[in-house]
Amino acid sequence: MKIAIIGGGPAGLYAAILLKKQRPQAEITVYERNRADDTFGFGVVFSDATLDNFEKYDPPSYRRITQQFAYWDDIAVHFRGTVHRVGGNGFCGCARRTLLMILQERARELGLHLMFESDIDEIRGLADADLVVLADGINSRFRDKFAEYFQPEVDLRSNKFAWMGSTRPLDAFTFIFQETEWGPFIAHAYQYEVGRSTWIFETDPATFERAGLEGLSEKQSADRMAQIFGWFLEGHPLLTNRSMWRNFPMIRSKRWVKDNMVLLGDAKATAHFSIGSGTKLAMEDAIALAEAMQRAPTVEGALQQYEEGRREEVEKTQHAADVSLVWFEHVDRFWDFDPVQFAFGVMTRAKAITYDNLTLRAPNFVAEVDKAFARQVRAKGFDVDVVKPVAPMFQPLRLREMELTNRAVVSPMCMYSAKEGVPGDFHLVHYGSRAIGGAGLIFTEMTCVGRDARITPGCTGLWNDEQEASWRRIVDFVHENSAAKIALQLGHAGRKGATKLMWDGMDRPLEEGGWDVLSASPIPYFTDSQVPREMDRAAMDAVKAAFVASAQRGEACGFDMLELHCAHGYLLASFISPLTNQRTDAYGGSLANRLRFPLEVFEALRAAWPAHKPMSVRISATDWAEGGITGDDAVLIARAFAEAGVDLVDVSTGQTVRDAQPIYGRMFQTPFSEQVRNEARVATMCVGNITTSDQVNTILAAGRADLVALGRPHLVDPSFTLKAAAWYGADGVFCPRQYQPGREQIFRNSVRDRQDFDDLKIKAKPKTRAELKAEATKPLAAE
Ligand SMILES: Cc1cc2nc3c(=O)[nH]c(=O)nc-3n(C[C@H](O)[C@H](O)[C@H](O)COP(=O)(O)OP(=O)(O)OC[C@H]3O[C@@H](n4cnc5c(N)ncnc54)[C@H](O)[C@@H]3O)c2cc1C
Ligand SMILES: Cc1cc2nc3c(=O)[nH]c(=O)nc-3n(C[C@H](O)[C@H](O)[C@H](O)COP(=O)(O)O)c2cc1C
Numbered sequence: 159m160k161i162a163i164i165g166g167g168p169a170g171l172y173a174a175i176l177l178k179k180q181r182p183q184a185e186i187t188v189y190e191r192n193r194a195d196d197t198f199g200f201g202v203v204f205s206d207a208t209l210d211n212f213e214k215y216d217p218p219s220y221r222r223i224t225q226q227f228a229y230w231d232d233i234a235v236h237f238r239g240t241v242h243r244v245g246g247n248g249f250c251g252c253a254r255r256t257l258l259m260i261l262q263e264r265a266r267e268l269g270l271h272l273m274f275e276s277d278i279d280e281i282r283g284l285a286d287a288d289l290v291v292l293a294d295g296i297n298s299r300f301r302d303k304f305a306e307y308f309q310p311e312v313d314l315r316s317n318k319f320a321w322m323g324s325t326r327p328l329d330a331f332t333f334i335f336q337e338t339e340w341g342p343f344i345a346h347a348y349q350y351e352v353g354r355s356t357w358i359f360e361t362d363p364a365t366f367e368r369a370g371l372e373g374l375s376e377k378q379s380a381d382r383m384a385q386i387f388g389w390f391l392e393g394h395p396l397l398t399n400r401s402m403w404r405n406f407p408m409i410r411s412k413r414w415v416k417d418n419m420v421l422l423g424d425a426k427a428t429a430h431f432s433i434g435s436g437t438k439l440a441m442e443d444a445i446a447l448a449e450a451m452q453r454a455p456t457v458e459g460a461l462q463q464y465e466e467g468r469r470e471e472v473e474k475t476q477h478a479a480d481v482s483l484v485w486f487e488h489v490d491r492f493w494d495f496d497p498v499q500f501a502f503g504v505m506t507r508a509k510a511i512t513y514d515n516l517t518l519r520a521p522n523f524v525a526e527v528d529k530a531f532a533r534q535v536r537a538k539g540f541d542v543d544v545v546k547p548v549a550p551m552f553q554p555l556r557l558r559e560m561e562l563t564n565r566a567v568v569s570p571m572c573m574y575s576a577k578e579g580v581p582g583d584f585h586l587v588h589y590g591s592r593a594i595g596g597a598g599l600i601f602t603e604m605t606c607v608g609r610d611a612r613i614t615p616g617c618t619g620l621w622n623d624e625q626e627a628s629w630r631r632i633v634d635f636v637h638e639n640s641a642a643k644i645a646l647q648l649g650h651a652g653r654k655g656a657t658k659l660m661w662d663g664m665d666r667p668l669e670e671g672g673w674d675v676l677s678a679s680p681i682p683y684f685t686d687s688q689v690p691r692e693m694d695r696a697a698m699d700a701v702k703a704a705f706v707a708s709a710q711r712g713e714a715c716g717f718d719m720l721e722l723h724c725a726h727g728y729l730l731a732s733f734i735s736p737l738t739n740q741r742t743d744a745y746g747g748s749l750a751n752r753l754r755f756p757l758e759v760f761e762a763l764r765a766a767w768p769a770h771k772p773m774s775v776r777i778s779a780t781d782w783a784e785g786g787i788t789g790d791d792a793v794l795i796a797r798a799f800a801e802a803g804v805d806l807v808d809v810s811t812g813q814t815v816r817d818a819q820p821i822y823g824r825m826f827q828t829p830f831s832e833q834v835r836n837e838a839r840v841a842t843m844c845v846g847n848i849t850t851s852d853q854v855n856t857i858l859a860a861g862r863a864d865l866v867a868l869g870r871p872h873l874v875d876p877s878f879t880l881k882a883a884a885w886y887g888a889d890g891v892f893c894p895r896q897y898q899p900g901r902e903q904i905f906r907n908s909v910r911d912r913q914d915f916d917d918l919k920i921k922a923k924p925k926t927r928a929e930l931k932a933e934a935t936k937p938l939a940a941e
Pocket of ligand 2: 569570571572573602603604647660723776810845846847848867868869870871
């Protein structure tokens with residue numbers, strides 16, 4: 159077999175090594191345009207997990223790599239004169255040049271042909287190869303040559319960065335967030351060998367411009383960085399090596415394989431440097447390709463297996479890198495945070511590291527985070543313990559005069575079980591048990607303001623006396639038997655109305671017994687859905703009056719809070735999104751126009767709803783669709799509602815148009831809550847695939863939301879909050895006296911269970927290489 163590999167970076171060299179080990183008879187050639195020792199850049203980092211992989215696939219190169227590597231365990235965050243260190247991270251680094259030398263040496267040992275100074279321009283010269291590996295890096299010529307086939311997408315990110323080096327020794331992966339007269343600068347730095355560290359400098363485009371960096375030479379910009387970070391560099395110089403300022407290209411390719419050609423490493427996909435995964439991905443691609451070549455009988459089959467098997471892992475890493483890079487792009491959102499909360503945000507930005515995980519590794523750091531959170535709560539007038547505070551989830555919150563005893567919320571969820579809009583016994587038990595279960599706040603399902611405002615025939619309503627009486631019974635039960643507050647969510651289904659119950663076909667039009675539906679514009683939801691009537695002014699007035707009448711009934715029921723549903727494609731959402739609003743009057747066109755009617759309804763409700771009671775609005779912060787609402791729009795929408803008196807924005811996403819392309823994942827809507835909260839400066843509630851109290855605490859402690867709602871988890875576990883309180887030893891969560899024996903038991907057992915769980919986790923965690931190295935070099939006397 160003949161294999162041609164274009165590119166002698168980590169991906170190309172490692173693929174060559176693994177393939178040669180597998181097929182000693184194969185003729186494998188690596189073509190590299192540069193000279194053997196002619197490499198850009200400074201260090202690369204790997205996690206312990208990546209090194210485990212290397213150990214498995216090629217022990218000789220693994221041994222040499224680990225002999226050369228510098229290890230460290232801590233991450234240090236410098237911000238506004240403070241430094242917070244967190245251990246247990248398990249990273250190592252070495253010079254990119256050293257890594258390449260080790261791989262080249264190993265390749266030669268195995269009899270590979272390494273052709274340096276061979277700039278490949280055409281595939282034609284390699285026509286006799288059975289397999290062509292395109293590992294030609296971030297600016298891949300061949301990805302571009304076959305762009306129509308590979309369909310790459312290049313998203314050039316806004317921040318500017320430059321990769322430099324220094325002789326400054328570092329004993330931790332170091333982030334420095336530096337205020338300057340021009341704006342914030344960030345340094346990502348780590349030591350990769352004795353006397354050498356990598357320094358990546360990053361800043362937003364406006365700061366870059368104000369600092370006059372455009373057009374400066376490498377030397378001049380290194381001098382400018384040395385000036386800014388001089389206090390930390392302690393006289394050590396900054397070194398340059400093609401250290402030009404660039405914008406990071408986030409690259410994704412729809413296809414990775416064409417005939418006998420395959421894209422590997424940065425050529426196929428990139429991951430932002432802030433999670434240090436570029437070289438890891440490149441080398442793990444090589445592993446995946448070699449595995450596929452081992453298993454499949456033909457090259458064609460192997461390439462197909464490689465692409466199918468590898469894509470999910472790559473996309474997951476890219477997603478984590480995306481989340482991380484967005485955090486760095488918006489660092490100004492957190493600039494006024496308490497430094498310890500800021501550091502917690504840095505640590506938890508990409509989801510893998512959480513509150514509980516940090517509690518195990520750095521209990522003192524998390525204790526400081528808890529204290530900072532408690533101090534903020536105390537500053538709002540609550541008499542909370544700031545010396546030994548409870549976890550953020552169990553800290554109180556006040557909205558107008560409504561006080562919540564904790565931050566866990568039951569998200570609004572339709573039960574599709576009402577008769578003519580009247581909530582029945584099912585609803586009483588449903589809401590009642592969730593209130594007893596300890597959540598601080600319970601939302602009703604979307605309760606409709608008229609018969610024709612319903613989504614389905616099973617939706618609850620609040621337009622007549624019978625409904626009002628039934629709701630009052632529920633509200634009274636909640637107030638009499640729990641500490642929870644209960645919020646009424648009012649909505650109008652719009653074009654998603656007259657549809658079937660969830661279990662008969664979500665959003666599908668009713669075959670019989672339907673009613674006429676309204677929307678901003680006459681666009682049906684499904685192509686075969688009912689075409690809605692475009693609302694005229696009279697219809698708007700009628701709907702507004704219906705909302706006000708329902709709110710007044712809500713007040714009569716004793717609800718503590720009112721939410722206006724402007725999300726998920728229902729009537730008011732249909733005005734906000736440009737994809738569903740094509741009006742040419744004062745209610746269509748600009749965002750201000752599209753918001754006009756929803757704001758009118760909100761203002762009318764605000765006027766009718768008692769001034770001491772809070773109001774929230776639920777929005778879809780993105781349509782997840784081309785040309786639709788984006789996170790930036792959501793900030794403007796939230797600001798507009800805040801000016802009209804909203805106390806909380808309930809940040810959901812999507813469900814507005816059929817052809818949306820949501821990116822699901824753990825806590826997938828939280829970045830939108832974070833953006834709205836910290837840019838529009840309004841309290842938010844986030845929701846969406848949040849399933850553990852650990853995630854709730856992580857979100858709250860990092861300042862990504864003020865409340866956290868859980869929908870589906872509460873469907874199967876009404877006592878989610880009480881159980882979490884036992885786990886965290888938070889005494890204050892209400893439990894009715896009838897259930898006290900159960901409460902005492904779970905609180906007692908939780909202390910032991912938690913200890914066992916933590917012990918197990920600590921035992922199960924393999925020692926990081928930094929820990930092993932420290933043990934190996936410990937002086938005997940110390941043992
Ligand atoms: C600022 C910055 C910081 C980074 N920090 C880290 C980090 O800390 N940790 C980490 O793991 N990764 C990091 N990376 C990413 C890392 O450098 C790359 O992800 C990794 O090198 C990808 O390996 P590769 O083999 O796919 O591509 P490359 O290393 O780019 O190798 C491609 C090779 O192909 C050669 N080539 C290109 N075209 C041709 C041609 N036509 N003919 C012949 N040869 C050709 C090039 O000369 C090059 O040697 C960073 C990247 C940047 C930009
Ligand atoms: C069965 C069901 C019914 C729902 N009904 C409503 C509703 O009436 N009003 C609303 O705003 N959201 C509704 N939602 C959305 C939830 O409030 C929540 O945003 C969503 O389930 C995501 O959160 P989760 O991952 O915690 O479930 C509903 C969700 C489910 C699963």
